[in-house]
Amino acid sequence: MKKTLLSALFVTSLIAVPVSAADYVIDTQGAHASINFKVNHLGYSFVVGRFNDFGGEFSFDGKSPETAKVKVTVNTQSLDSNHAERDKHLKSADFINAGKYPEAVFESTSVKAGSDGTLVIEGNFTLNGVTKPLTIDAVAIGEGSDPWGGYRAGFTGSTSFALKDYNINYDLGPASTHVTLDLVVEGIRK
Numbered sequence: 001m002k003k004t005l006l007s008a009l010f011v012t013s014l015i016a017v018p019v020s021a022a023d024y025v026i027d028t029q030g031a032h033a034s035i036n037f038k039v040n041h042l043g044y045s046f047v048v049g050r051f052n053d054f055g056g057e058f059s060f061d062g063k064s065p066e067t068a069k070v071k072v073t074v075n076t077q078s079l080d081s082n083h084a085e086r087d088k089h090l091k092s093a094d095f096i097n098a099g100k101y102p103e104a105v106f107e108s109t110s111v112k113a114g115s116d117g118t119l120v121i122e123g124n125f126t127l128n129g130v131t132k133p134l135t136i137d138a139v140a141i142g143e144g145s146d147p148w149g150g151y152r153a154g155f156t157g158s159t160s161f162a163l164k165d166y167n168i169n170y171d172l173g174p175a176s177t178h179v180t181l182d183l184v185v186e187g188i189r190k
Contacts, residue, residue, distance in 0.1 A: 021061035021068065024153055024187025028055055032154075032186035035074060039163075043175030049081030049090075058187055060153055062143060065113035070121060074104040094170040095163075101129050106136075121157065127166045134159055136183065151189040158182050 026033045036050045056072035076098035081087055091098040108123035117140045125134035138157035146152050160180045163169075 021059040021064070022151070022153075023059045023190045024057060025190060026054075026056045026058070026072065027152070027186045027188050028053075030186075032184075034182075034184045035072075036182045038180045038182070039172070039178070040175045042173050047081055047086070049079060049087075051075065051078050052080050053078035058185070060143075060187075062140070062153075065119060065140070066111050068108070068111040068119070068121070070106065070108040070111075070123065072106045076102055076104050076127075095128075095168050097128050101127070104128075106134065109133075119155070119157075125161070128168060130166045132161075132165050134161060138183075146188075152186055153189070154184075154186040156182075156184050 033054075034050055035054055036048065038046050038048045041047045051074045053075035054072060056070065058068060058070040060068045076096050077091065079087055079090055079096065079098065081090065090096060093100070096104070104125070104127045106123055106125045108121050110122045112120040112122075114120075119138040119140060121136040121138055123134060123136070124131050136157040136159045138155050141154040141156060143153035144151065158180060160178050162178050164177065
């Protein structure tokens with residue numbers, strides 16, 4: 001009887017131990033992550049581009065996704081729209097002012113998980129010297145062992161925000177007031 005009670009207490013204590021999230025570093029070295037942007041151009045087309053230099057970390061537990069945390073830092077000088085003169089203008093004080101504000105940062109404050117693998121990641125985004133709340137709609141793609149002995153987790157996400165919210169007031173016309181960011185993140189467990 002005493003042995004059964006001790007066994008039951010041991011099993012109960014194991015069940016009560018909270019599962020901790022694993023920590024990951026975003027795999028930018030292997031180019032398995034990207035931050036892309038898209039802005040309507042005068043209502044006729046889109047200017048698209050990406051940031052070539054960024055990094056970050058996240059913690060994630062698939063059994064408790066609401067405990068996830070994310071922090072990403074972007075080198076704003078790495079903006080690349082595949083057009084050198086346009087890039088120079090986009091990096092200027094007319095837009096993201098990369099000379100004065102060389103980093104953009106997103107740091108999560110909460111994560112809400114749907115039963116279908118979707119995540120709503122709320123946080124603070126700093127761009128052009130302005131910090132505002134921002135929501136990223138994300139999807140967990142998958143996680144598991146890789147062929148090199150590591151463990152990976154991957155996600156996609158997107159968000160959109162008004163340029164004026166970050167003191168970007170250059171007039172591109174009424175069709176060009178918002179930017180969309182599309183994110184692909186693959187992390188390697190530490």
